[in-house]
Amino acid sequence: MIESADEDPLAPAAGLWRDAGRRLRGSRAALLALGVIALLVALALLGPRLNPNRSDTIDWSCIAMPPGLRHAHWWGTDRLGRDLFVRTLLGTRISLAVGLIATAVSLVVGIVYGAIAGFVGGRVDHLMMRVLEILSGLPLIFFVILLTVVFGRSVYLLFLSIGAIGWLTMARIVRGQAMVIRGREFIEAATAAGAGPVRIVLRHVVPNVIGPVIVYATLTVPQIILFESFLSFLGLGIQEPQASLGTLIASGAAEMESAPWMLLVPSVILATLLISFNVLGDALRDSLDPGEL
Amino acid sequence: MLAVQDLRVTFRRAGAAIEAVRQVSLDVEAGECVGIVGESGSGKTQLCLAIMGLLPPNAVVGGAVRFAGEDLLSAPPSRLSALRGAKLAMVFQDPQSALTPHLKIGVQMAEVLVRHRGLAWPAARAAALGMLGRVGMVDPARCVQQYPHELSGGMRQRVMIGMSLLCEPDLLIADEPTTALDVTVQAQVLELLGRMRRDLRMGILLVSHDLAVVAGLAERIVVMYAGRVVENARARDLFRSPRHPYTAALMACAPDLAGPVLARLPTLPGQPPGAAQRLDGCAFAPRCEYANEQCARQRPLLSTLDGGRQVACHAPLPP
């Protein structure tokens, strides 16, 4: 007979989250990436306070000065004498904000849309997917340009429009996952046990779907940051005197030969951010995959 | 013809060593059918894969497997590849996954002959057609043009058996060939195997968790538990009087169609040990009703009793 001892001979409950956490902690790359992101976030939030300059302060005495410790222009200045340290970090703040908020928007919209389509299935799913496909076919840039033209330039519009486009792939992923889960026997068992559709979606479908969703969300953040940078580079996003990494890179590119630090500083920050998020996303995917064993 | 000696298969996973097969020895003569019976965790499938050389790369194999005098474990992959399908064939448990889904049946079968016997395609296709008829397919001409997913489970299993018999192998390893099939189809497949064995003088290693499936076909039966052989005897002797408590329990546990209806089914308490568990003493001791002190301390070795049968037990049942 199974040991009816009251002692628990098995190791402490191996929950899938706890397992994932453990695996994640074991991956050096993931820890490094997480650390770097944390550092950048901290820097973006607190950094500007450490520096006496402000983002739009024009210091005529220090135009286009290379990085150094003089005049507290640690990372140099730009063409107009504005401090790059502060501007870059403020730009990082905006890029991060856009990335995270837009990802959150696409997450919410995408999960709801995808879960409904995937779980309900049938004609509803058909219709929803056709709509999705049509929307996917629209060229992003023109869409954003259109919105900008109609509503004028504003940061919030940027958030919304990027998020509104980012949900498409999220919805697809969630729908695919929901369809797989829907066929699994424990969903049938839950129905047979008397659970209603709301309970099933909230307590059974979502927890089982969330793994890939988290991974994809982590990988979406860098994509969105890059997209925003691209838009700003084109002049469609953040406008002067505000800065985002994209605008900084744009103006830095013009000065590439004479004042390379103006390009290098924001580029390095952007690249570091992107790489870290990607590494983290990959590591998350590996750790959340209960496949082996 | 096939001599397995002290075969050991160990997997390394996450730093731990998992012993799937622990020191198994058995022989198969030409034209003989040997049945291997065991439940989950007994290592019977790993045993078959080891003989065929189909284990994953993280498997460590020890011991010897001699086939017609040749050592298979140390043979180069090219030699194994040449042997497989030609002299040594295997039928897998799940016919669905063993057949290539995007190739027609005729092509898959003919390919075996083209590769191993060097036949030209038209001749190979004709031979495949003939074989399908011999395995009892109702409409071979139609089947040759179909894809695996268009066939039923029983038909797919027949195709697999047909494929494995095309080169007239000396040894056929059948791993749970009927588990996925309906009982009526199962009877036909077993009868087919018997017929082919007689016609081709082929040796068969028949693996199953079901004693009854093995009973109809095998002359000798090997019972495995937790990676080891616990009993090895002629089929007739085994069924008349099992000597190992596990064998006796297996026979008692299988509900009978013809005997009296029991209010409670006989059962073995507990469950077979997992592959990763370290075992002191006899692996079966925790579930054995005859277990004593020695059984828990010391692992019984396989000893030969009268009548050419082997049992690994400190206190084998009386005949």
Add this chain to the structure above:
Amino acid sequence: MSAPLLEVRSLRVEFDAGRGLIRRRRFTAVDDMSFVLGAGETLGVVGESGSGKSTLARALLRLVPAAAGEVRWRGENLLDLGRRALRERRRALQMVFQDPLASLDPRMTVGEILAEPLRIFEPRVRRQQRRERTDRMLRRVGLPRWTSNHYPHEFSGGQCQRIGIARAMMSAPELLICDEAVSSLDVSIQGQIVNLLTDLQAESGMAMLFISHNLAVVRHISHRVLVMYRGRLVETAPREALFAGPLHPYTRALLAAVPGAAAVRAAAGPAAEPAIGEVPADAQAPAAAQPGCAYRPRCVHAVQVCAERRPLAEAAAPGHLVACHRHAVLGYSATVNPSATPEKPSVTP
């Protein structure tokens, strides 16, 4: 025998066979099934793959939609009920599934899985009491208390099936449907689970519908047996009558094909029924597409009328129904023990 708890009348379940927006072929998985089940009774449903037995189980619980017929539970037709009312009835009708691990949510602990029926049907029960009840049920099915804190994938097949049974029993059901509940378990474990089910039934007086392709197990656990072929009822009888004297050619072939007692005794006598043929290619088509008996393509006794008219289930003896045009003529009366010599068909009343 008390009044039947469950009464199924002419149940019919259809699926879409072909894709395509223009033409949709319908495949009949369950075709005109009727039977009854009383309290404390176990009905064994036997059939091979494609017989529709699993679909039948799901249709009874409305896990798949039924195209026609009635499923009367305590006089009320379940197929007519609205969603809310249906959910309330589910309390009394529970199911144990074939794959023990797959039927348990991998992201929930065993304790949470067992507590779910309580949360659904008795939401007022507080956490402490919930915990006590789940612990008690775990004990009842032979699992230690600490099982609650762990996840399904940490347990073996047999243990998972006990968990599944425990979950089904939490709401004190009056009918338990076991869909191939022991088919994926080792032989030495099967007995444990079967015994557990019979014990639970004896304690609670619930009815059981035991679906399996394993005739030997069905024989030991059922009071009555029902044989299905391609969605249709082929034969139903009390256990003894079915196994000792089956009347339908398919039942006889099924019993003869089981590698059982005869093989073990190594006295292989010729089967009492000529070997059953493989299903020919054209019989793969949905049974409803052809008039006449669904078994005809494989039946050695088939005659003209078998191809023309579908046989209805008629009573050959009290409680013993057969759907075969020729059962009276074929008149099997001896046992089906394959070690016996084949008897010649004789005309018996």
